[in-house]
Each structure stands twice: as C-alpha cells, then as structure tokens.
Amino acid sequence: MPRTDGDAAVASGGSTARSDWRLADWLAWQEQLNPRSIELGLTRSRLVAERLGLLSAPCITATITGTNGKGSSATLAAGIWQAAGYRVGRYLSPHLLRYNERIAIDGIEASDDAICAAFAAIDGARGDLPLTYFEFGTLAALWLFREAGCTVQVLEVGLGGRLDAVNIVDADAALVTNIGLDHTDWLGPDRDSIGREKAGIYRAGRAAICAEHEPPASVEAEARRIGARWIAAGRQFDVVRSDAAWSWKGEGAEYRELPLPALPGAFQIDNAAGVLALIEALQGRLPVGRSAIEAGLRGLVLPGRYQRHDGLILDVAHNLESATVLAAQLRAEPCAGRTWLVLGMLADKPVAEACRVLASVVDAVWCARLPPPRGLDDDQLATIARRSGLVAHAAGTVRDAISAARAAAEPGDRIVVCGSFLTVAAALENSR
Structure with missing residues (x-):
C-alpha cells in the first residue's frame, strides 16, 4: 500500500489526526496514540461517549461476553432480530481480513468512509484523552448505530467484561456464553476470577443470562449481588437435541424442532440456546416470532469457525x-x-x-x-x-x-x- 500523509504523521509521532486520512491511516495512528495496546477501564471511553451523546441513545442493547462462542452468539442474535424486521447494529472483535467486519448494520459492513466519519467525530470529542485502538472502534460502532437509527445493538465484549469499553453501555440484557482460562494476565488466574470479571456486564433488574451449564459460582453470585434477573442454562432454560433438529424451553416460551444452527459443531446449540434466552428476555420490547428464529439459525455465517x-x-x-x-x-x-x-x-x-x-x-x-x-x-x-x-x-x-x-x-x-x-x-x- 502506498505511503500516505497519514502514514507520515504516524511515523513522525504525530498526535493530530487529519481530515483527509483513509481508514488505514486512522488505524495506524490509533495504534500509536495510546502507548498501551490494551488498557482496560471505562473512564476514557465513557467520557467521550457522554460528550457525543451516545449513552442516552434510545437503542436497546444486548451485550455478550464469554471465553468462546461470543462472536457466533452475537451474529445469531443480530440475525434473528434483523429477520424480525428490526434495524440492528452488530459489533464484533477482532476481525479476520477487514476492519469493517467489526461493525455491521442490518448485516452490511460499515464502509471505510462511514468509519472514518465516526473516527473524526470521536477525535473531535476526545480532547487529549489517549484512547486505545479498541476504544476508538467501540465508540465508532456506537456512533454509527446511533446515526443509523438502530432499534437494537448487539455488542460483543473484546476482553473480559467489567472493564471492557463495551461496558460503558448499560445492557438491557446480557449473555455470558462460557468461562475458560484465557487472558489470565488481565482477568485473573482461575475460572472463578474470570467469571466474576465477565459477569460485570450484568445490570441490576435486567436479564443476566449464562449459557454454560456448570459455570463458576462467581457468575451467579455476581448477578445476585447486584440484583440482576438470573437466567441459567439447565435451570431457567434447557434444550433437547436430536440429529436433525433441537428444541428449546424457557420459563415463558418453548420452541420445538428448530433447525440446527448453520455453523457446524454440537456446541453451537449451546450458543444458540443462550441466544434464545436473550431473545426471550427482550420479547416485551422486541417481539420475535418463530420464523425469524428459524431464519437466523439457517442464515448463521461467521468466517473462521470450522x-x-x-x-x-x-x-x-x-x-x-x-x-x-x-x-x-x-x-x-x-x-x-x-x-x-x-x-x-x-x-x-x-x-x-x-x-x-x-x-x-x-x-x-x-x-x-x-x-x-x-x-x-x-x-x-x-x-x-x-x-x-x-x-x-x-x-x-x-x-x-x-x-x-x-x-x-x-x-x-x-x-x-x-x-x-x-x-x-x-x-x-x-x-x-
């Protein structure tokens, strides 16, 4: 790729963005702006979000975290709501080939120009705050979803939960897919510590869903400590599997003989079960019928997953x-x-x-x-x-x-x- 003026600014240590930068220039500059590639905490991103009016947006928010399965779960949830006729924003990380994969509205990736416009707005609001690469991306997604008038936004946590930039938004319902030993330097040395960090996306009085049948005790304990509405696999909802279909039953709804998720692997049913609990938790505000659920399951595509x-x-x-x-x-x-x-x-x-x-x-x-x-x-x-x-x-x-x-x-x-x-x-x- 030819060197641009933006590349020159990065190479010389420049801290001021330029209006003519392309997406690659913005991303290279962001990687240099904060000396730490990972800096957990909500203060910087929350302050910029408040300046941009992003936290008062009327969009319904579903937040998803977990060691594995959070990307496919977020994609499935977004697909179901889109099939039901809602305008849906979906934020994922990381990406495989193009940064644009991270931000999609109604299943269409954000364009370079749209993301650059979001970055420019964020840069104008941040003052001298050294936002990280991930914080810029999270704020850009929220800005684009607000500008597009999304009804619901599905946000995948990047790392952990409690201190991840996504958590500046109070989720209307939140899903933890599972807990494994990953990122232990940041989240703690054991499943109990990691579970507590991931449960940080739960909110008082709102649905706190866990798709793992045997999560560490810290996940439920944190949900109950803050007064969230605990919804757990094997208790408040469960599944019955067969070779060609599966059935889901929750406290207020049941779906028999659903099509298998289009992504291969028996574990995708566990992910899908958590997503259906998420969908049901928000049925009062986002009504969804069986046909939309079936469409979402059949249309589930996410590169790099088997x-x-x-x-x-x-x-x-x-x-x-x-x-x-x-x-x-x-x-x-x-x-x-x-x-x-x-x-x-x-x-x-x-x-x-x-x-x-x-x-x-x-x-x-x-x-x-x-x-x-x-x-x-x-x-x-x-x-x-x-x-x-x-x-x-x-x-x-x-x-x-x-x-x-x-x-x-x-x-x-x-x-x-x-x-x-x-x-x-x-x-x-x-x-x-």
Whole structure:
C-alpha cells in the first residue's frame, strides 16, 4: 500500500489526526496514540461517549461476553432480530481480513468512509484523552448505530467484561456464553476470577443470562449481588437435541424442532440456546416470532469457525476450550486418511495445553510463525508441540506451512488450520 500523509504523521509521532486520512491511516495512528495496546477501564471511553451523546441513545442493547462462542452468539442474535424486521447494529472483535467486519448494520459492513466519519467525530470529542485502538472502534460502532437509527445493538465484549469499553453501555440484557482460562494476565488466574470479571456486564433488574451449564459460582453470585434477573442454562432454560433438529424451553416460551444452527459443531446449540434466552428476555420490547428464529439459525455465517475453504478446514481455536471443541468436531467427522495440522499461535495463549488436546486427533503439525511481539516463531512453536506429543515441523510462514501440508497430503487426507485469528486470516489472504 502506498505511503500516505497519514502514514507520515504516524511515523513522525504525530498526535493530530487529519481530515483527509483513509481508514488505514486512522488505524495506524490509533495504534500509536495510546502507548498501551490494551488498557482496560471505562473512564476514557465513557467520557467521550457522554460528550457525543451516545449513552442516552434510545437503542436497546444486548451485550455478550464469554471465553468462546461470543462472536457466533452475537451474529445469531443480530440475525434473528434483523429477520424480525428490526434495524440492528452488530459489533464484533477482532476481525479476520477487514476492519469493517467489526461493525455491521442490518448485516452490511460499515464502509471505510462511514468509519472514518465516526473516527473524526470521536477525535473531535476526545480532547487529549489517549484512547486505545479498541476504544476508538467501540465508540465508532456506537456512533454509527446511533446515526443509523438502530432499534437494537448487539455488542460483543473484546476482553473480559467489567472493564471492557463495551461496558460503558448499560445492557438491557446480557449473555455470558462460557468461562475458560484465557487472558489470565488481565482477568485473573482461575475460572472463578474470570467469571466474576465477565459477569460485570450484568445490570441490576435486567436479564443476566449464562449459557454454560456448570459455570463458576462467581457468575451467579455476581448477578445476585447486584440484583440482576438470573437466567441459567439447565435451570431457567434447557434444550433437547436430536440429529436433525433441537428444541428449546424457557420459563415463558418453548420452541420445538428448530433447525440446527448453520455453523457446524454440537456446541453451537449451546450458543444458540443462550441466544434464545436473550431473545426471550427482550420479547416485551422486541417481539420475535418463530420464523425469524428459524431464519437466523439457517442464515448463521461467521468466517473462521470450522470453515471449509479451498480444501482446508479453518478454525480460530486459540485456547484450551476451543481446541477441545475443535478436537471433538474432528472426531465427529472422521476422514478416510490422515489429518494434518497447520498451527500458528500467540505466546500468551495456553500453547502446550492446546497442543496436547489436538495431538489426539492429528497425525502431524506444520508450525507457522506469527508476527512479534506476541506471535511465536515456528521453531519455538514446534518445540512446544513436540513436548506435547505432536510430530511437529517448523515450516516458516503460514503460507509456507500450508504448502508443506498440501505437499504431504494424499487423497482422503484433510488439512486443518488453527491457533489464532492471525493464522486463519493469513490462510484466507493467501487463497484469495
């Protein structure tokens, strides 16, 4: 991409945005504005949101967090409400190929120009506050949803819950999908600590939904401490599964013989069950019929979630829980030949644990390097993988690793690419 004036401003340490910047310029500048790539806390983003009038917008808000499944849950909830005829804003993170994937209105990604206009408004309101990259994105989504007159906004938490920028908005209903050991440096060393942080999205008097059947006690305890309306899987709602359909029953509604979610994997039913509890919790304000629920389930699409593409299986699994789910899905769909793995991971993830889980379902792994400072290089990853029981090869870039796996594969074999959003994104980029 040619260097622009915005690039020059970033390179020289400039702290003033320019009106002629393109989206890439804005994003590069945001990465330099705050010296910390992650800085949890609500003070900065709340103050800017108040200056822009974003917290008094009439939009109904559904907030979703969890270790895994929050992106597909947010996408499903948005799809159901859209099918019911509402104007819906959906905010996700991170993205795979384009920043625009994060912000969608009625299923259509925001344009570069629209996002740049939002960034300009935010920059004009922030004064000297050094907002982070994620705070800019969250505020941009809220600004665009307000400008578009959205009836409902579905917000996916980026990290944790209590101190994530999304949490400046008081959710009318909030969903925790599940609790796993991820981001322990930020959220705490155990499931109980992490559950308490994620339960920070709940609000007094409003629906506090948990889709995990056995969450840590801290999640319910926090909901009850603040006086939220606790709605839990296996208690206030539950499902019955079959090979071709599933049924959901809550305290005030029941849906029999629903179509399976279009995304593969038995765990998607657990995600969908939590979403239906979210939909039911807001039925009084956003009435939804069965046809919209069916349309949302059938139309559920989210790249990088057990996605078949160009002869590969792509999955963003990057922690112990998601690796366990991926391994179960591979066992449920055995292939005639061998299973080869292309793996690229970040150093702050439970790499050895994920490798041990995947070792039970793959025959060998080609390890790819991801960019520093967080990314492991291929030699480091291969060493960890071998210690975890895998036959591992250091293979260079993601593209190199895929090429090596393809060269080794024979008819009937399959190649799985996983370990990070960055790994899957590289695989998609190289096949375009």
